[in-house]
Amino acid sequence: xxxxxxxxxxxxxxxxxxxxxxxxxxxxxxxxxxxxxxxxxxxxxxxxxxxxxxxxxxxxxxxxxxxxxxxxxxxxxxxxxxxxxxxxxxxxxxxxxxxxxxxxxxxxxxxxxxxxxxxxxxxxxxxxxxxxxxxxxxxxxxxxxxxxxxxxxxxxxxxxxxxxx
Amino acid sequence: xxxxxxxxxxxxxxxxxxxxxxxxxxxxxxxxxxxxxxxxxxxxxxxxxxxxxxxxxxxxxxxxxxxxxxxxxxxxxxxxxxxxxxxxxxxxxxxxxxxxxxxxxxxxxxxxxxxxxxxxxxxxxxxxxxxxxxxxxxxxxxxxxxxxxxxxxxxxxxxx
Numbered sequence: 001x002x003x004x005x006x007x008x009x010x011x012x013x014x015x016x017x018x019x020x021x022x023x024x025x026x027x028x029x030x031x032x033x034x035x036x037x038x039x040x041x042x043x044x045x046x047x048x049x050x051x052x053x054x055x056x057x058x059x060x061x062x063x064x065x066x067x068x069x070x071x072x073x074x075x076x077x078x079x080x081x082x083x084x085x086x087x088x089x090x091x092x093x094x095x096x097x098x099x100x101x102x103x104x105x106x107x108x109x110x111x112x113x114x115x116x117x118x119x120x121x122x123x124x125x126x127x128x129x130x131x132x133x134x135x136x137x138x139x140x141x142x143x144x145x146x147x148x149x150x151x152x153x154x155x156x157x158x159x160x161x162x163x164x165x
Numbered sequence: 166x167x168x169x170x171x172x173x174x175x176x177x178x179x180x181x182x183x184x185x186x187x188x189x190x191x192x193x194x195x196x197x198x199x200x201x202x203x204x205x206x207x208x209x210x211x212x213x214x215x216x217x218x219x220x221x222x223x224x225x226x227x228x229x230x231x232x233x234x235x236x237x238x239x240x241x242x243x244x245x246x247x248x249x250x251x252x253x254x255x256x257x258x259x260x261x262x263x264x265x266x267x268x269x270x271x272x273x274x275x276x277x278x279x280x281x282x283x284x285x286x287x288x289x290x291x292x293x294x295x296x297x298x299x300x301x302x303x304x305x306x307x308x309x310x311x312x313x314x315x316x317x318x319x320x321x322x323x324x325x
Binding site for chain 1: 179181182184185186188189191192194195197198287
């Protein structure tokens with residue numbers, strides 16, 4: 001077994017320190033070492049977007065990063081999205097039936113969170129482009145785009161206190 | 166059924182899903198989230214070829230790796246269940262060759278599993294797959310072109 005390294009990072013606002021093998025992916029670190037199983041693994045090679053998390057505020061594929069690469073970083077996962085109850089993006093997904101099995105949903109939510117931070121009033125075309133890297137096998141894309149439009153409107157009207165980042 | 170005099174509330178309108186809260190909060194429970202007593206993790210040695218003969222699979226080094234619980238070869242798997250054929254009722258008479266859980270003698274598509282490994286965790290299982298012995302004889306198409314079509318000595322999982 002390879003030598004383990006200490007990693008210190010902030011996950012959903014909480015400081016964590018663990019010993020990990022250098023080859024352990026950030027996704028497996030979150031799911032196994034921290035038991036944050038909301039981050040899902042679909043393709044395990046950066047195509048499906050299910051494992052999307054925020055690294056220092058940027059959306060990244062946690063299956064393509066090693067945990068040791070996140071040393072010193074701020075990581076945001078779906079578990080940290082809402083401060084209290086559901087985040088407006090999560091509420092909009094619920095209201096617009098934007099999920100079926102729910103497997104791709106955490107990655108969708110993190111991607112949408114990033115989109116709406118950068119672009120508070122995206123067009124439907126821009127929403128589709130932003131979500132192009134998140135695959136939904138239940139094929140609920142229309143409902144997801146509807147939800148993102150609704151979430152954008154809600155966030156413009158009443159921005160929440162931010163939790164995850 | 167609605168009783169007389171009342172109207173069913175769920176008919177003709179969208180009904181909010183009761184499972185959404187946990188799925189949206191990252192609190193869903195999928196198979197990959199389960200931890201069961203004595204659970205181990207599987208990984209597969211897969212074919213990099215669309216069509217090749219499998220010979221000389223050697224698993225002793227994989228089995229010797231600490232953390233490896235079992236290595237299942239195609240011969241062993243074939244003894245555990247009957248082979249089957251895939252059919253499509255829309256195409257009468259169309260059927261696949263006999264299929265086995267792990268490719269027996271011949272692989273017929275890229276990614277076909279050849280050897281299965283169970284180990285303490287997925288990383289060790291993948292390590293063990295790397296230790297499964299090389300398949301020396303990857304054959305190509307029959308006939309005069311076979312020499313050109315045959316692959317170089319290769320591994321069932323890639324690299325080759």
